[in-house]
Amino acid sequence: MIPNLDWLEHAACAGMDPRAFFSIGNHARAQVNSARKVCATCPVREQCASWAIETGESNGVWGGMSQQELRKKRRRFTNRHKTSTTSPKAPA
Template identity: 45%
Template sequence: MYWRERAACLHEDPDLFFPIGNTGPTLEQIDEAKAVCRCPVVEQCLDWAIQVGQVEGIWGGMTDSERRAVRRRQARQTKNTVTTAT
């Protein structure tokens, strides 16, 4: 079964996962979306979003800025691995 078919967000309003902004009431929306993301496929969802470079919305329980930080961390680790291997 494809991971998206098992996602808790499948029957939620998609707008929940695409908040506009990151202050005030939007923070509550982000928290609500992240609460839904506590599901059996959260890791697959996050991996997919990072792999394809998804830049908007809540995916795998992370905002776009949180995913960007993960990508930067992964890039640094890859760079350090390549540097130490040579």
């Protein structure tokens, strides 16, 4: 099944160089801050963040979140999914 990515057309970053959202080197913090400013104006920020969390994207700024923030949210998302999909154990 192909995921619905129509929201990408409306993203504030549409047409921008994707490298602006993937920090490297000595200026990583400045790059992240610059990317977050673009995300702050984005009308599809929530869809972007959700997509990154659900697909396991581990690099770059997505939905205004840094890599560290994405990892934290992904852990919560994964734990919540594991909890909701496992059936309770029968009493012994």
